[in-house]
Amino acid sequence: MDKITRKTSFGQWFSPINLQLFEEQVKTMKLDRYTKKLTTESFLKLLLFAQLHEVESLHALRDCLFDDQLQKGVDLDSISISQLSRRLNGMNPDVFQRLFLDLVSQIHAKTHDSQRVMPLKIIDSSTLPLNLTNHKWAQFRKTKAGVKLHLRLVFIEKGIFYPEKAVLTTAKEHDRGQLEIMVDDKECMYVFDRGYLDYERFDRMTDDGYFFLSRLRKNAVIRAVYDFKRSENSTVLSDQMVLIGTTQNRTENYFRLLRVMDSKGNELQLLTNRFDLSAEDISEMYKSRWAIELFFKWMKQHLNIKKFYGQSEWAIQNQVFIALIVFCLHVLVQIETNSRRKTLQISRYLRAALWKPAHIWLRKMEGKVVP
Template identity: 65%
Template sequence: MDKNTLLSSFGKWVSPINIQKLSEQVEECKQDYYTKKLTTDAYIKLLLFAQLHETESLQAMSDALLDEDLQKTLGFESISASQLSRKNNKINPAILSNLFLNLVCEIQRFHYKSGKNMPLKIIDSSTLPLNLTNYKWAKFRKTKAGVKLHLRLVFMDKDTVYPEKAVITTAKEHDRNQLEVLVDDQEAMYVFDRGYVDYERFDRMTDDGYFFVSRLKKNAVIREVETFSLPDNSTVLSDKMVYIGTTQNRAENVFRLLEVIDTKGNILRLITNRFDLSAEEISEIYRSRWAIELFFKWLKQHVEIKHFYGMSETAVQNQIYLALIAYCLNVLVQLETKSKKSLLRIVRWLKAAIWKPAYVWLRRFEEQSSP
């Protein structure tokens, strides 16, 4: 019998989670000692259900357990908001971080099968605002609080992107401080914005064999070494070899500086250490950076990270990791079914068939792909 016949659509969606690995880590962290009902496994499933439905509070999550199918999936009939709150504050974020990374590994198996060389990895951050009264530990201005999600996103193509590495800090953490943490693969091409400009790090990256393209700040001092010719039909304005920085603060390596026009007609200056690609290719690589902006927009609109379920640092981190896990589960469905449908469409179909047999949901992909 096909295993999908036995699974609900929700069961199929969460099936990539390696229960054995999860159980081993829960045991190692003594996470479920004295737990009678709300085990870590049940907690994760309930919170993923909440992410899927953008549930705004623990009380609303508790009320959702009136659904008998949800009760069967979790193994209990009810749970109070206070019990959920205690569990949310108790779960070690490292467990959810490792779960996220395990799902990333599953996605990468599909990625490597595609045979693509030099993956494009985009680095950026997004600040999630918090109420200063309730989140004093996350204060970063006199009247504001917030956390920052520093992210490395893999760009496979315009239809498929996925988060590969995440670091969660308070909002006062500068982006540049996370660059070395997020750059660790010499077989990749990194793309980031001017908030990460650091001449010393650019030198280290170049010396260590890492490739990148970044936007350069407007006030950056440059010294031209050579100007490269461009094709007559090129959309790039100029292509030069330069030194960057002042005499007191100057990069030791030579870099390539391109001037391009963005979609709004603004002139952008791009800096890179790739001299083997055409100017058009470098411009196109930087243009792919829009993918991470769309990713953050998708997270904020279609999973629940606008309203946090707890006020502790642990609770906030857990909720962000669960949002990333939900996104990865959606990508795995997209890859497994070889669907070109948007993640939003995939999620809508899932919610419509959530407790129906998985084949009902999966059959929808086959119907949509047929001529």
């Protein structure tokens, strides 16, 4: 990251956005064809600002433009609610999704050499509730509506992880239906929870050369065929080779079943098709699944998706992809500055120095005293 720069902190933070790719999409989709004021680039910057400051509504976002520095930063002096709403509801979310994926590729390139031999990819989903009256297209119960964010997260090390693939569906979509979409890389270890249990798919993944680690339900039918030796100081309760399922519905492949205790003293059953790792290593791998829980918690608490700005399916998707872009930009800051700052702290420092020279913010990120 350029240390000697006249950019503002916002401009520096925004700089990884591939504007050439962005402009190509805008031109191809003719998004600015009849635009006189609110260009797509200004709209993007405005939405990123709104996420950083957790702006509650489009009305509040419009009022933020009274600030001269924001006007200069987004190249816009004022805007109406109707113009913001039309943009949000009418813009194809593929534009923001492409930017998100480009940022993911940048993170991957910068972390590829530092990742473990076989990286961990964590799969999970989270339901984002919606008001049924305004979002009937997303109904999944008689009185509820919502969308579900299916996510694949790359775990690098404690405190550093990033979303790699995201699929948005209505909340009634079952997690298992997305597993095949999320599993497409044989050079990694997939970690997921009980919502993705599917014995037939586990057999298929094993036959196709994919590695996985999942939690098994307590009532699962298990037939142990071999007990592996454990070290005397092992925290693992048992380590076995097993077949899973009943006589009528049993796995064709042998799997490895570990029984471990979590931090609250609860016994967990972990199922994997990896036999080459120690029981302790597998247990530690499953603990990394907590990273995706932290991500969803951060996303819901500190990015403004509690109150969506629009009612259409495109509006919801646009806001979610903007949230993912914000997180990826924070991760790139972590990597470039070798910072151990958490994403929440990055946001706080950035908001405090948003329109100040970038070197002030960067020195703070690196833990240096700002003169």
